[in-house]
Amino acid sequence: MVRLSNVTHAYDDELIVRDLSLSIDPGEVVAIIGPSGVGKTTILRILALFIEPSAGTVEFDGRAVWNLVEDERLGLRRRIGMVFQDASLFDATVARNVEYGLRVRESWRDRLRDELWSFLGSNGTPEAVAESLDLVGLGDKLDQQARSLSGGEAQRASFARAVAYDPEYLLLDEPTSDLDPRNTEVIEEAILEARDRGIGVGIATHDMHQAQRIADRVAVVLGEGVAEFGPAERVFENPTDERTEKFVSGELVY
Numbered sequence: 001m002v003r004l005s006n007v008t009h010a011y012d013d014e015l016i017v018r019d020l021s022l023s024i025d026p027g028e029v030v031a032i033i034g035p036s037g038v039g040k041t042t043i044l045r046i047l048a049l050f051i052e053p054s055a056g057t058v059e060f061d062g063r064a065v066w067n068l069v070e071d072e073r074l075g076l077r078r079r080i081g082m083v084f085q086d087a088s089l090f091d092a093t094v095a096r097n098v099e100y101g102l103r104v105r106e107s108w109r110d111r112l113r114d115e116l117w118s119f120l121g122s123n124g125t126p127e128a129v130a131e132s133l134d135l136v137g138l139g140d141k142l143d144q145q146a147r148s149l150s151g152g153e154a155q156r157a158s159f160a161r162a163v164a165y166d167p168e169y170l171l172l173d174e175p176t177s178d179l180d181p182r183n184t185e186v187i188e189e190a191i192l193e194a195r196d197r198g199i200g201v202g203i204a205t206h207d208m209h210q211a212q213r214i215a216d217r218v219a220v221v222l223g224e225g226v227a228e229f230g231p232a233e234r235v236f237e238n239p240t241d242e243r244t245e246k247f248v249s250g251e252l253v254y
Helices: 040-047 070-077 094-105 108-119 127-135 151-163 181-196 208-214 232-237 242-248
Strands: 002-011 014-024 029-033 055-060 080-083 169-173 200-205 217-222 225-231
Touching (some): 002 040, 014 029, 014 040, 014 200, 014 217, 014 225, 029 040, 029 181, 040 169, 040 200, 080 151, 094 127, 127 151, 151 169, 151 181, 169 181, 181 200, 181 208, 200 208, 208 232, 217 242, 225 242, 232 242
Parallel strands (some): 029 200, 169 200
Antiparallel strands (some): 002 014, 002 055
């Protein structure tokens, strides 16, 4: 489990999130919804162990992350995949882009093993790379230059890169905000497939319909904190917080 407890964070004097608590379990999708500017991306970066909050506790499998030494924290961070809104692919083939995350997490023994398999006749593409590209419908584009992909295909390749090394948790920041319905559908199906593999998924989205389609639990972020956190069906159909009720019905505008 990844858990935030009473987390507060500020940049300089600007308070971004306040007294925030939520968690992601293995094998579930947690959607973080709310209007622009309420700190959804900051929440994901705290969950990804990229930034230390100003106050509160971040736990990974029951361990207080920011009490650990840097090497231990790095080991935990490598168990988390992250997909940003901007695909940010390298000027290389699709396969090389997807392979990157796998390579930087491998030990020198693993790399030596891969080189040996390549020498003995493998096509040089790790099986995990091919499988992750198949997951997002790009299995036929291994050798294509990543810069030639469409925007939707690039985002799908970015997703494949994040899941290629089989992370325990996957965090996505508005991964479909600029995509057409077909590419959105492919990524949502891949998210659900990752969940079914036992990966815990956290997704920040402004699309409430998307949260209803794929989330098991939903955190509604309004103002600087979580107004409501619970099963998706209850949050959308029978919210306990008046602000949540107004937000999901479109009455509350920020």
